[in-house]
Amino acid sequence: MQTEERIERRSMTTLLPARVDNVPMIRIEPSKGWVSLKLRELWQYRELLYFLIWRDVKVRYKQTVLGAAWAIIQPFFTMVVFSLFFGKLAKVPSDGIPYPVFSYAALVPWTFFAQGLNQASNSLVSQAGLIKKVYFPRLAIPSARVLAGTVDFVLAFIVLLGMMLAYGIVPTVNALWLPFLLLLALITSLGTALWLSAMNVQFRDVSYIVPFITQFWLFATPIAYPSSLLPEPWRTLYGINPMAGVVEGFRWALLGTDTAPGSIIIVSSLAALTLLVGGAFYFRRMERTFADVV
Amino acid sequence: MSDIAIRVESLGKLYRIGKLEKHRTLRDTLADAFLSPFRRASKLLRGQATGAAELDETIWALKDVSFEVKRGEVVGIIGRNGAGKSTLLKVLSRITEPTAGFADIYGRVGALLEVGTGFHQELTGRENIYLNGAILGMRRAEIDRKFDEIVSFAEVEKFIDTPVKHYSSGMGLRLGFAVAAHLEPEILLVDEVLAVGDARFQKKCLNKMQDVGQQGRTVLFVSHNMPAITRLCERAILLDEGKVLEDSPSHKVVSAYLSSGLGTTAVREWPDPAKAPSGDVARLRAVRVRKENGQIADAVDIRRPVAIEMEYEVLKSGYVLLPYYDFFNEEGVQVFTAVDQDPAWRKRPRPTGRYVSKAWIPGNLLSEGMLIANAVVITLNPNTLQFYEHDAVAFQVIDSLDGDSARGDWAGKMVGAVRPLLKWSTHFSPDQTTQTV
Numbered sequence: 176m177q178t179e180e181r182i183e184r185r186s187m188t189t190l191l192p193a194r195v196d197n198v199p200m201i202r203i204e205p206s207k208g209w210v211s212l213k214l215r216e217l218w219q220y221r222e223l224l225y226f227l228i229w230r231d232v233k234v235r236y237k238q239t240v241l242g243a244a245w246a247i248i249q250p251f252f253t254m255v256v257f258s259l260f261f262g263k264l265a266k267v268p269s270d271g272i273p274y275p276v277f278s279y280a281a282l283v284p285w286t287f288f289a290q291g292l293n294q295a296s297n298s299l300v301s302q303a304g305l306i307k308k309v310y311f312p313r314l315a316i317p318s319a320r321v322l323a324g325t326v327d328f329v330l331a332f333i334v335l336l337g338m339m340l341a342y343g344i345v346p347t348v349n350a351l352w353l354p355f356l357l358l359l360a361l362i363t364s365l366g367t368a369l370w371l372s373a374m375n376v377q378f379r380d381v382s383y384i385v386p387f388i389t390q391f392w393l394f395a396t397p398i399a400y401p402s403s404l405l406p407e408p409w410r411t412l413y414g415i416n417p418m419a420g421v422v423e424g425f426r427w428a429l430l431g432t433d434t435a436p437g438s439i440i441i442v443s444s445l446a447a448l449t450l451l452v453g454g455a456f457y458f459r460r461m462e463r464t465f466a467d468v469v
Numbered sequence: 470m471s472d473i474a475i476r477v478e479s480l481g482k483l484y485r486i487g488k489l490e491k492h493r494t495l496r497d498t499l500a501d502a503f504l505s506p507f508r509r510a511s512k513l514l515r516g517q518a519t520g521a522a523e524l525d526e527t528i529w530a531l532k533d534v535s536f537e538v539k540r541g542e543v544v545g546i547i548g549r550n551g552a553g554k555s556t557l558l559k560v561l562s563r564i565t566e567p568t569a570g571f572a573d574i575y576g577r578v579g580a581l582l583e584v585g586t587g588f589h590q591e592l593t594g595r596e597n598i599y600l601n602g603a604i605l606g607m608r609r610a611e612i613d614r615k616f617d618e619i620v621s622f623a624e625v626e627k628f629i630d631t632p633v634k635h636y637s638s639g640m641g642l643r644l645g646f647a648v649a650a651h652l653e654p655e656i657l658l659v660d661e662v663l664a665v666g667d668a669r670f671q672k673k674c675l676n677k678m679q680d681v682g683q684q685g686r687t688v689l690f691v692s693h694n695m696p697a698i699t700r701l702c703e704r705a706i707l708l709d710e711g712k713v714l715e716d717s718p719s720h721k722v723v724s725a726y727l728s729s730g731l732g733t734t735a736v737r738e739w740p741d742p743a744k745a746p747s748g749d750v751a752r753l754r755a756v757r758v759r760k761e762n763g764q765i766a767d768a769v770d771i772r773r774p775v776a777i778e779m780e781y782e783v784l785k786s787g788y789v790l791l792p793y794y795d796f797f798n799e800e801g802v803q804v805f806t807a808v809d810q811d812p813a814w815r816k817r818p819r820p821t822g823r824y825v826s827k828a829w830i831p832g833n834l835l836s837e838g839m840l841i842a843n844a845v846v847i848t849l850n851p852n853t854l855q856f857y858e859h860d861a862v863a864f865q866v867i868d869s870l871d872g873d874s875a876r877g878d879w880a881g882k883m884v885g886a887v888r889p890l891l892k893w894s895t896h897f898s899p900d901q902t903t904q905t906v
Binding site for chain 1: 568574575587
């Protein structure tokens with residue numbers, strides 16, 4: 176039986192077209208200076224990327240009582256706290272939108288960004304075992320972590336739609352821009368995480384710095400307050416923080432705030448792309464030492 | 470198109486050790502940057518030279534390694550711990566970059582440096598097969614196709630939808646190996662993964678690997694298991710201190726390795742208990758080969774008896790121990806197994822203490838050449854492996870041409886795993902030849 180099987184397998188391989196001419200050749204040698212991003216290789220490994228995302232999604236809320244509800248609890252309760260202190264007590268303006276919806280519409284993309292940044296910054300260190308034992312484009316690790324956050328985003332976003340319904344707010348046609356805005360948040364999150372995760376391999380201090388960064392960044396982003404508080408040239412410059420563009424974009428697209436964020440978005444997109452491209456090159460440059468140092 | 474699968478040319482890998490430690494914090498770097506001028510100044514004041522010694526200490530894990538592997542060749546890599554075997558595989562599988570030289574790889578590479586890499590404890594066996602398969606470079610469709618085969622190879626059918634955290638360690642390892650064994654790359658790099666599981670499963674894995682070799686795949690195989698090397702590989706490379714010491718047919722390399730004192734010798738001792746092979750109950754401290762007069766011997770006369778002794782400690786009292794040896798020749802054939810028969814300790818729970826168990830192999834039994842002993846102790850009821858030390862000791866058996874050994878007056882080549890001296894008798898009847906005319 177077994178021999179029969181083997182014979183069958185052999186004859187099958189002989190039937191296959193000979194691959195001798197197009198055998199992939201890889202040269203392994205020391206790399207010097209800045210290296211290419213090898214995006215094509217990353218594309219070849221897209222199935223692995225898919226499985227890593229799938230794993231992160233599956234595992235994220237294992238052994239928790241509330242499970243996926245955490246994806247909603249975090250932004251929702253932050254919104255409650257913001258509404259109490261900034262909305263009710265400090266009377267922060269909200270571009271004519273009820274304050275809870277105003278802040279929650281910003282907290283949904285923000286949480287996606289912050290969670291992604293947080294998870295991805297630690298991703299290389301927490302998966303040291305993988306890095307030391309298998310080869311694949313390392314860019315897949317932080318990318319998977321950030322992308323896995325989209326599931327949480329969708330859950331929190333559904334709650335946002337529910338809140339809008341409750342307040343009788345109808346989304347505008349501009350909601351078609353939402354995928355682009357989400358992509359911008361993703362690029363910002365991944366771009367920052369590439370820098371931080373690569374540094375974290377060498378300097379574990381980064382794990383302690385990340386919570387600070389997200390905390391400062393939260394208040395440096397118009398989440399609890401509108402960017403319309405700033406006069407014009409400054410408001411556009413505010414876009415240097417890409418999350419400012421994302422957050423104002425979300426409000427504009429969903430809630431119809433009349434502060435069309437055109438110029439902010441352009442500045443934000445440029446800033447986010449710079450962050451991502453720079454981060455990717457830095458990551459690739461540091462990558463060669465990951466397996467030895469992590 | 471040439472028939473070369475791997476070409477390695479003056480490959481080198483430099484590791485920094487000592488000063489540059491893992492996980493240094495920013496504070497350390499800053500403190501170093503700030504303090505080192507002072508340290509240096511104070512050393513200068515005390516009249517100590519500063520210079521090269523101050524620099525980071527480095528070590529060449531691989532140095533000037535060159536070799537070629539042909540398509541379809543199965544090559545073993547041997548050498549003692551720290552010889553650079555694993556580093557070589559890590560460089561060839563692109564996990565880490567070389568510092569010097571280069572390597573060309575022609576074909577799709579699959580590397581198996583650890584069993585069950587990326588297994589997630591919370592995921593089920595089924596989910597982990599997909600995850601692990603993807604990590605090792607299998608396509609999803611490929612995993613779909615081989616799924617049932619993998620599950621039955623691992624013998625975990627009943628638990629396939631149970632989270633892996635509820636698996637026994639043996640089941641986890643089996644599942645991990647099963648996935649890896651179904652990889653079908655053109656070039657397979659394997660590191661020491663056969664040191665897993667029970668003996669029966671190890672054998673199954675070895676057979677699977679042998680199949681792989683017969684399918685015309687190129688395999689680089691790192692192992693401490695010399696019999697496995699000689700059985701699976703036609704050629705072997707011996708590494709020592711990052712350099713290639715020998716590169717020739719595997720049985721030659723293995724016997725060079727064994728007799729060079731780099732690996733197995735007639736005496737193995739573990740002065741440091743922390744590093745000794747050990748289970749909960751018993752710990753191996755030494756294995757020795759002795760001649761009749763008690764001398765340590767790495768070569769014995771084929772006609773004389775030879776003793777293999779193992780010295781071990783019993784750490785917990787009240788267990789029945791079963792020491793035994795597995796004997797292999799340099800072709801990797803298991804010649805026989807010898808189980809402790811000493812009536813003094815048979816079926817008797819042992820108190821803690823140090824024991825030396827000696828097994829005498831009679832003269833005129835073994836074949837000429839290398840004999841390798843694996844030293845094992847198990848505790849009975851339930852049967853639990855305490856330690857299994859591969860290639861614990863080895864010695865040469867030398868046949869003389871004196872005429873009183875089993876070869877008699879024959880001076881030519883003799884094959885066979887054993888060479889017992891048998892009692893021969895010849896009956897003679899004169900004048901009874903049959904006439905053919």
